[in-house]
Amino acid sequence: MTVKPFNRRNFLKASVLTGLGAALAACAPKTATPAASNQGASAGSQPKEEAPTAAPASAQAVEITFMGWGAPEEDEGVKKAIEQFQKEQSEVKVTWLHTPEQYAEKFLASVAAGTPPDTAFIGSDVFRTYARDGLLLDITNYVKSDPLIGAKDYFIEPQEEQRCTYKGKWYGIGSCWVAPHIYYNADTLEKAGVPFPSNDPDEAWDWNTFLDYAIKLTVDRNGKTPADSGFDKDNVERWGVSWPTWWIPLHSAVASNGGDFIDLNTGLFVLDKPEALEAIQRVYDLSLKQHVAPSDEVTQQLGMSTVQMLENGKLAIAIDGSWALSWMYKMKGRLGTAVLPKMKVPATNMQAHLHSALAASKHPDAAWKWVRFLSTPYYQTQFCKIGLWLPSQTALMTPEGLKTWLNPEVHPEGYELIVTKYVTNYGKVLYMPPGYPKTNDVMQPAWDKIRIGEATAEEALPPAVAEANKILEEEATKGS
Structure with missing residues (x-):
């Protein structure tokens, strides 16, 4: 999760074209029902935009896209995650649309043009605006019925549900925490x-x-x-x-x-x-x-x-x-x-971008599988190791879990207390209601x-x- 220190003048960037995508998204199903599937058990620079990265998959695989920003570390991490995802299953093929510049504008332009990604990074400041306007898929049933992701103690709570829901419905899952x-x-x-x-x-x-x-x-x-x-x-x-x-x-x-x-x-x-x-x-x-x-x-x-x-x-x-x-x-x-x-x-x-499926996706089950995978320890751990992220999953905060990502070359002595005691007990999520960027x-x-x-x-x-x-x-x- 790369957070760019921006001033409030830039708040509008993430909502300039929201209205353009609302009509299209309104035509898509607002609530998806989970299909029976193999869930799997994976328990600073200015890079140039590059060609989409597609992972190999079987001929019968459903193809979906994943759009996001990020410096080289995140770009490489997403590519590794796609490789791991393809190793674990063959039903879904993911193509990475790395968009490091003008992300919000390009994302919403794709929605307005009728070519939205199936899944995407969603900024926390525009998350509820997009959910209200029908751009994001309601994944509540997927989350609640999943034995891993839906477990009561899987995430730091109540913060995770606070940031991922709008009017009681889940429209994404947090990538991590940063603080x-x-x-x-x-x-x-x-x-x-x-x-x-x-x-x-x-x-x-x-x-x-x-x-x-x-x-x-x-x-x-x-x-x-x-x-x-x-x-x-x-x-x-x-x-x-x-x-x-x-x-x-x-x-x-x-x-x-x-x-x-x-x-x-x-x-x-x-x-x-x-x-x-x-x-x-x-x-x-x-x-x-x-x-x-x-x-x-x-x-x-x-x-x-x-x-x-x-x-x-x-x-x-x-x-x-x-x-x-x-x-x-x-x-x-x-x-x-x-x-x-x-x-x-x-x-x-406590803040971070979210991973969401788009309401206009023709493959909601496949989109959920990918969003779910991004919410398992494999993806989060690789960014925690390099000091970019803090975990949001409680399994990574146990003594055993800490050993999988704490790096003495990166994390100063005693840093685990920031994760296990400070953020967990004293972290506050800034609630940003629909239309928040317009107040700029x-x-x-x-x-x-x-x-x-x-x-x-x-x-x-x-x-x-x-x-x-x-x-x-x-x-x-x-x-x-």
Whole structure:
């Protein structure tokens, strides 16, 4: 699961053409009934788009397509999964449609043209919009009747069902989980006399402790910290922390303060509530007020990636997604990881793309077989091994399961606690109702004002939330 850090301007990309596919999908069956079959028991770059990859199969095999994005690691992983799938059965042949660029537009254009893929990657932000508009196959009966996938304790719950359902029906299965946490340069912290943070959520730094250490770790060209008189905020040699302000890291902070982006029951924004406003302002103030975090402009001027800043001593602590471990582990020096600092309670955002069958597929049973295979340990394990994914399947979190993917060359000591204790117990899924991407136009100006210090969260967000909720209320009246 590759998550591209994008700003809210890009939210619209995933829904530009949704309406074009609705009519076509409405003609397809909305609910599929499982057929008797052999279920099987598999218990950073810009790549160029390539020709579809088809796997060999028998002459009688049903042919289906699978569309998705992904950097080379995911592309290669999908190809290996197809090979394994063909070894386990001969009834279904899968062709991989790797689409690393302009995925949402090309996906929906294929739907509008009447040539949709049978199965596909679906972004979590547009998942319920697509389900409402009839683009996705209802796989509830398949899931519930499957002895493996449908088992009560197969996935981390209730998070899996929360992200995979719309109006009580399953329209996909999550690829994995990913979640923000701390990365730090252990050498930098040690030299500064700052204790290492922990992977155990019971030992998470509280916000004040985190801020004190961030101040201590931030040094200007004269060796002064923000706590010293004469600190030069315009000439910082080392920043204490970086905390990105796109939705996944921000939601983690809001959840830790007892708030949320969207209320699960009403489907409306609650970013105007005190808990959310306080958490959001705290994150932005790391740069605006405390001067312990670089602004977006400073980061761009430095021209360094996060891992380069860490290894070159320009940054001590980075908040980033778990997927970043797949390249962070290559950092020169000692890399450490830890849970996020807590405000009121430990919390992190849980997110990932989903695998869905398309309602317009002429081969729903075959499409389900493939989606099911992608939900078994073989597929998930290969990406967990390289630090790209966190597991969503409980079998991979047992002592025996951990041995199948934890890699001492990739995962720092104690990393298993982030999976078995932190994400499992404190992970929060951001509910994104139908029409969610359309709120970008009214929310983005508010975020921009907060970012540059033109307005506080308390000043900018309430009016934007009111307008955004009007959009969501209107969207809630659409569809069946």
